[in-house]
Every structure is written in structure tokens, then in C-alpha cells.
Amino acid sequence: MKLTPDWLTAPGTQAVIDAIESGGHRAWFVGGSVRNGLLDLDVSDIDITTDARPERVVELAESAGIKAVPTGLDHGTVTLVADHTPYEITTLRRDVSTDGRRATVAFTERLEEDAHRRDFTMNALYAMRDGTVIDPTGEGLADLNDRRLRFIGNARDRIAEDYLRILRFFRFHAWYADPTGGIDPEGLAACAEMASGIDRLSKERIGAEMKKLLAAPDPAPAVAAMAKSGVLSQTLPGADARLLPVLVAIEGGLAPNAIRRLAALGGEGVADRLRLSRAEAKELETLREEMGSEKGPAELGYRHGFEVARDVLLLRAAQFETPLRPQDLHRAQLGGLAVFPIKAADLMPAFEGPELGRELARLEARWIASGFTLTKQALLSL
Template sequence: MVKVTGDWLTQPQTQAVCAMLTDAGHQAHFVGGCVRNALLDAPVSDLDISTDAHPERVMELAEAAGLTAVPTGIDHGTVTVISGRIPHEITTYRKDVETDGRRAVVAFADTMVEDAERRDFTMNALYCDAAGVVVDPLGQGLDDLKARRFRFINDPAQRIREDYLRILRYFRFHAWYGDAAEGLDADALAAIATNLAGIEALSRERVGSELIKLLSAPAPEQAVAAMRQCGALAMVLQGVDDRALAPLVHLEQQTDMAADGIRRLAALGGEEDGRGLRLSNEQRKRLAIYRDHIGTAEGAGELGYRHGADMARGILLLRAAMLEMPLMSGSFAAVDHGAAATFPVKAADLMEAFPGRFHGRALGDALRRLEALWIASDFTADRAALIDAS
């Protein structure tokens, strides 16, 4: 018998949700990411529960138990039950009736096996009850998870045609949970290669979200290389080149830099500025800073001063990975020095020291010139010396 443990499972709020169902004679099994991650000793976030109770019954039971029920996806059998401010997505066993690669028409199912057969990957089709006892209804998930072998359930091509986003999810999940030594499943890659056109049917928001999640994995270079080799990467991004990704990941690990999906997206190059991937404004801004400063002559200290320590370190790593420039000893210390520096001269200082001399564009030009002198002094020139240099 295999069991999972963890505070996420034993917390009273979650046990109350399970009891709400089981005390009424229904099944309640956690499924998917929470079970997979618990077995892999990875953090658990989303709590998904599968049940034979229909959504209207779940709503009724939640109300009777004094819990908040929100019909977040009731047409597809999903009700979010909030217990002690913790959301639990409860979904009735389902089976696909019709799919078009983006949306599915589903019917409620009677058994866990039917529910498992419509899921995407074997290690995502693992269930556990409120006591943590794991159920592997298809008889494949536990073995694949133990081997870190990431595979589609049954026929990969059929799984893909049900939802073409599974192409990108396959690479993303392999990057996070697969065994690099095991490699990527040949049947999966063949099915992906013959169904690449389906990527065009996906919303760019979904594509962008999956890509950033993939690139944020600790070591995504193998999965990205496989995407390139089977043609999926070119379907997602035009004109990209992943040769700098592995060196960048290596440098991040050497310097204890946290993984950053946007920094790694910058390393792929291409023409994508984030609009086509529907990235957030903040993500697009960071992507632009990374790309705009890879080839500039700004030193480490100036990068730290202008963009902050973390962004400046990222630019230095990108330069080293993409331009094959060495990461100079002491460069991170220079970044920190610049990031901590504050330009000592303000507009009012020049206007007070030279009444009537500086105004408008001339004032801005003077401040920029003094700032350049200050940076060139390694941030040591003080206010009086800079004003004298005016």
C-alpha cells in the first residue's frame, strides 16, 4: 500500500470537505497535481477532489455543512468548496463525449477508471483518499512516477487531439518531473510531431503561460531541445535559437541565481516581444530590458544602478551565455555596489547653485552629464564635486 502524507492532507479544513462527501455516502479522492507532487516530495498547492457526487449534490452538501460553494465550472462538473479560506475544487467523475482540440463536451461518469482514462498523463491519474491511501486505477501511474517517466495515457495522438495544449504541457511537465536520463518518450514525440498544426488553434495566452512555466523549471533545456527537434518550438516562437539556454542554466546554477522564465525566454532570441504570447505588461517590460541590454557596453555597476541587482545579474548571465563572454570575477559585487548607490545631485541643486542658467532641456542634459561622470567615478564623486564640474 502506498500512502501520501502532508499538512495539506491532514489539515482540519480539508478533512471537513472530504467528510462532507463521504459521510453522505459519496466517494472523495484527491487527484492530479496534489497527489503527484506529494509522492515526489514537491510543494502542493491546488487541491483537486474527484467524486461520484453530481455538482448539484456537492452544492447541497456544502451548504448543509456550512461551507461556501461556488459553481466555478458547474457545467463541466466542478464546484469550488471553500473551507477555512482554503479552496477545494471538487469535480464529478467525467468522460469525454466530444472534443475539438480546445474544448470538450463531457458527461458524468460512474467510476474512477472512466475518469482516469480521460486525463492526460499517467502520473497525473493518481488518486488518494482522505487517509492518504493512493489508488492507481490504470495501473501505470505509480510505476511511471517512480521512474520519473512522463507518458500520455493510452494513445498519445488521441490524448493530444482532445486538447492540443497537451503538447506544451507534455514538455512542461517533463521539464519539472521527468528524468533527464530517461529522456522523452518516443511515442509521445512522434504523436506531437504529427499534430503540430493543432498549436495554431490555441489561444496565445495559454501558449504563453505554458511556455513561461516550462522555462521556469529548474533545468528545462532538454525539454526545449526536444521541442525544437520535433518542430514544436518553431510553432510557438518564430526565429528562436535555444543554443544559449543550457549555458545560461549552468551559469544560474553556478551563481545561485533563481530560475527565471522571462530571462530564459530572452536567451531564446527571436522576434517575439511578448505581445504575441500575451505576456503581462510587467513580463514584457522585463523581457525588453533583458534583450535591450545584452549587447550594450554598460558595466556591471551601471546595470545595477539602473535596473536593480537581480535584473543586472541576469543581464550579465545572458551576456555570458549568448555572447560567450566570461563572467568576470567581482562583477556581482560591482552590481550590488551600483544598486545601492543614489545619485547625489537633484535638479534643485543646480538651479540653486546657478540661478537662471539651467532650465528645461538644458537642465535635463546637465543632470544626465553629471550622472555619467558620477557613474564613471564608480559612484564616488560627491555632490559638491559634481556641482563644481557643472
């Protein structure tokens, strides 16, 4: 089997391989680029593994005029930048010891040892520079062809090496597995048994993984499995997965939004547990507050802009299991474009201090209730 994507023959890609092979070393593409290439999906990162040591990779790259960035020399990783494209180059490795978060590695020259330290069979596929695919575990190609997600070897052993693999198991299931084929029972049982290990992970790693999961076209089956196994409650105490499939169905062809879907899950202290950015935390807080408010579509659009208003309307529709009404979206759009015509200066000096604020709020409420039709003169006459 061979890969035939455009990135394989790109000048930058070939220049990087040429540089490594010029020193008598071997190099293979590995991981997501091979997996997605075989699935004819977009490739965002091109990872390469080699039998050359990291210092040697830097030396060869610089000799070829390629920029080398020592992003993780202790773990065997160097980033090369060729033709404005970054390539992560990692020396073949085997694990010496792990603590569930980090691994102590040793370099190896055997592709099989490197493959067996990876997480899932579909992620342990390699490709030569001509696109020829290599499957060291003997299971990766078959599992990828069947869209079946499985850990390499013993699932518990793989999770013990890095507890983030629990969350990756559900994320990769949402993105790459056949939803009609069910979830691997051995992998699910291992995730349920070892879920407490999630507490040993950094909040940043957990948050990044959850956002990637919820950005999948339809994460609902995977999240339902998380809930059933106890992984969801371990990750987000108080979260409830039941609203998510309804929301996904109502979203239709709308682009996935991880924060909107987080609002549907609920939970306690979500922003802190997932180390959301300030903007993400504010968006999540607004969505959850407005889900239960009495503000109409127009006012939601005016207060928060169309996109937030639309997401609130989606969440409300999911709560009541009703379709999203086009007329409500139209009102939200009008609200998002509306500009309140009254300024504080228009009411001074007749009103000052707290009274000025109250009068502005009163007139704004009347203006919103009118569907934004009252003019400045009409409002001032009130």
C-alpha cells in the first residue's frame, strides 16, 4: 500500500528527507500524517522518525541550509523548517520507564520498538519517502481500514504509560472510528478501571484533549461512552452527556464549537478544570447563564452578538428538544446589528449619577421591546 498525498512530494518534505539520508541515515513518516493520508483527510502536522540522533539531525539540516530548532533534544525531537513548513523529527525511541505522565526514553534503531511504544494501532503506521506504508504491529492497516480504534498490545499497559491516553481513546474514537462498530470493549474497560489517573494530568493537557474531542463532527457517542465508563465524571464532575446528541442533531451542518458543546455538558468548575482561556471561560459563562434567561432572540443578539445569540438559541432548542426556528435566528441577526441611539449626554443634565444609569436602562428596555424601531427622538420624548 502506498500514500499519494501532495505533501509527500512537496519540495520542503523532500529536502528534509534528502538532508537526513545524505548522512547515511533512514527516515520514515509516522503517525497522523500517515493515518490521515490513508484516510484521504487533511494533514496539519508532518512527523518524521529517523535512526539519526537529534544532534546529528541538527548537523545534517544546517549543512543542507535548513533551519533546525531543538524543541526537545532530551526526548529526541528537533523541528526542521523547510520551504516555510515545520517538520518534527524524532529519533526512534523505546520507553525505559514511565510514571503515567512522562516517559524516560532510550534511542533505538528498530522500527518495531518505536511502534510498540505508541498508543493505538492506527497511529503506529509508517511510510517511506516513496509512500510505501509499513505496519510494524501487523494490526494497524487492518484496524484503520475497518475504522476500529484499539490500543497497541495490552490497553492497561498503554494507559499506565500516559494517562492522557484515556482521553485520547475517546477523542480518536470520535474522529476516526466507525460509530456503528461500537467501542473496543477492552479499551473501554481499561479506561474505566484507570480513570482516577486523570487526576495526575495537568489541567492544560486535559483541556486541550477535551476541546479536540468536542470539536469532532459528532462527539456524542464517544462522550456517552465516557459517561457510562465513569471517565466523564472523573474529568468534569457534574457533567451530563444526555443533552449533547440532541444539540449535535439540531446544529445540522453548523461548524462544531467545543465551548458551545461544553455548555451542553454542564459540570462544576469547568473553566478551571480545563484551564480555559479568559475568552473561552467568558463565552462558556455567558452561554450557561443565558440558556436559562428570559431574553428573546433580538435582545440576545444585541447584548452578545449574533454568534453567541445563535449558540444560546441552539442550546435552548436542545433543552426542549425542538427545532431552531429560522425567525428566531433572523431576530438575533437584527439584534446583532442594532445600535442603541441614546447616549448618556443626551439625558444630561436632567439626569445624573445613578438616576442617569437607570434612565438609560429604562429607555434601552423600551427600545429593545419595540424591536429596535423607536427612534432617538421618540425615545427622548418618553
